Amino acid sequence: MQTEKITSLQVAQRAGVSQSAVSRVFTPGASASAKTVAKVKKAATELGYRPNMMARAMITGKSRIIGLVVAYLDNQFYPLALERLSNALQAQGYHILVFTSSNAQDRIAEVISDLLDYQVDGIITASVGMTNDLTARCETAGIPVVMFNRGQDDAAVGSVTSANVAGGRKVAEFFVSCGHKRIAHIAGWAGSSTGRDRARGFAEGLAAAGMKPLAVIDGHYDRSIAAQVTRDLMARSDPPDAIFVGNDHMAFAVLDTLRHELGLRVPQDVAVIGYDDVPLAAWPAFSLSTVRQPLNRMVDATLDMLLAQIAQGEIAPRRIEFDGPLITRGTTLTPKGPKQ
Known part of the structure; x- marks a missing residue:
C-alpha cells in the first residue's frame, strides 16, 4: 500500500x-x-x-551535489582522498556523486555528460585527465572543474597536486647521499602529469650529482607490471641497488617480489622508496620509505577553489602545489656522513 x-x-x-x-x-x-x-x-x-532535493535544485539552480570522477580505487591513496573529500563536502552541506572512469577520453566524456545531466554544481577529477573539448563543455554549462592529484597545460582548469618534480628530486638526492650507484625508476604512467613530473625531478636530481638513472620504465601504476619490471631489473647483469617507485601501490608489489619471490634483502641488497605515504606504508610488514603527499592540505585547497568558483563564478583557476616530506623507514639505508 x-x-x-x-x-x-x-x-x-x-x-x-x-x-x-x-x-x-x-x-x-x-x-x-x-x-x-x-x-x-x-x-x-x-x-x-x-x-525533495531535486525539486529544490530546479527552483534554486543548485543541486548541492559535487561530481567526483576517479580512474581507479585499487591505489589506497584514492579511497582515503575520497573519504576526506566526502566528509569535507558534507560539512559544507554538499553531497558527492562518484563515477569511476578509465583514462580513455571517450569514457571520460561519457562520465562528464552524465554528471552534467545530474546538474552537479561542480566536478572534481582525481587521477583523470581532461581534454580542451571537455573543459569547454563544462565551462559552457557553467560547471567549474578542479583536478585533484593531476595537472594539465590547459589554464582553464584549476589543479591541486603535491610538488611532484621536487618530490622526485628529493628521492634522487637521498639515494645519492646513501652511496647508491645503480638507481632505477619504476615510473608512474607516462600519460599522467604526476608520472612525468616525478620522473623528471628524479632525473634532474641525479643529473645534479653527475649521474643518470640505471633505467626508467613505465609501471602504468599497475601492481602486476611493477612486479614484472622488478624481476627484469634484478635479472640484469648490473641490477639496481636502489629503486624509486612512482607510487606506494606499485612499491608494495616491488617489495613483495624482492623479498618473497627473489629472496633479496631490503635495503641491504636493494633499497626502495615509494610515493604517497598511504597508511599501509607505515605497517611493519612493509615499513616503506616514501614521499608523503600532504593529503589534508590538498583536499582543503581543492574544495576552497571549487566552492569559491561555485559561489562567485568568474574566478581564475589556479595551479596549486604542496611540498611533501620524504619519510624514511625500513626500506632505505642511512645517508653516509662527510668523510673526516
Missing part, C-alpha cells in the same frame, strides 16, 4: 511555523533560529518527512 507523501506544509503546520521556515531549516547555509530548527526537525521526524 502506497503511503501519503509528506509535504513541507504539513511539517510547518505540525511545528507551528511558516512553510518558508521549514525550507530554511533544510537549506544549507540558510538562517533559522535554534528554536525553529528544533521544532521543525522534531515535526519532520514524527511525520517521516524528507525534503
Whole structure:
C-alpha cells in the first residue's frame, strides 16, 4: 500500500511555523533560529518527512551535489582522498556523486555528460585527465572543474597536486647521499602529469650529482607490471641497488617480489622508496620509505577553489602545489656522513 507523501506544509503546520521556515531549516547555509530548527526537525521526524532535493535544485539552480570522477580505487591513496573529500563536502552541506572512469577520453566524456545531466554544481577529477573539448563543455554549462592529484597545460582548469618534480628530486638526492650507484625508476604512467613530473625531478636530481638513472620504465601504476619490471631489473647483469617507485601501490608489489619471490634483502641488497605515504606504508610488514603527499592540505585547497568558483563564478583557476616530506623507514639505508 502506497503511503501519503509528506509535504513541507504539513511539517510547518505540525511545528507551528511558516512553510518558508521549514525550507530554511533544510537549506544549507540558510538562517533559522535554534528554536525553529528544533521544532521543525522534531515535526519532520514524527511525520517521516524528507525534503525533495531535486525539486529544490530546479527552483534554486543548485543541486548541492559535487561530481567526483576517479580512474581507479585499487591505489589506497584514492579511497582515503575520497573519504576526506566526502566528509569535507558534507560539512559544507554538499553531497558527492562518484563515477569511476578509465583514462580513455571517450569514457571520460561519457562520465562528464552524465554528471552534467545530474546538474552537479561542480566536478572534481582525481587521477583523470581532461581534454580542451571537455573543459569547454563544462565551462559552457557553467560547471567549474578542479583536478585533484593531476595537472594539465590547459589554464582553464584549476589543479591541486603535491610538488611532484621536487618530490622526485628529493628521492634522487637521498639515494645519492646513501652511496647508491645503480638507481632505477619504476615510473608512474607516462600519460599522467604526476608520472612525468616525478620522473623528471628524479632525473634532474641525479643529473645534479653527475649521474643518470640505471633505467626508467613505465609501471602504468599497475601492481602486476611493477612486479614484472622488478624481476627484469634484478635479472640484469648490473641490477639496481636502489629503486624509486612512482607510487606506494606499485612499491608494495616491488617489495613483495624482492623479498618473497627473489629472496633479496631490503635495503641491504636493494633499497626502495615509494610515493604517497598511504597508511599501509607505515605497517611493519612493509615499513616503506616514501614521499608523503600532504593529503589534508590538498583536499582543503581543492574544495576552497571549487566552492569559491561555485559561489562567485568568474574566478581564475589556479595551479596549486604542496611540498611533501620524504619519510624514511625500513626500506632505505642511512645517508653516509662527510668523510673526516
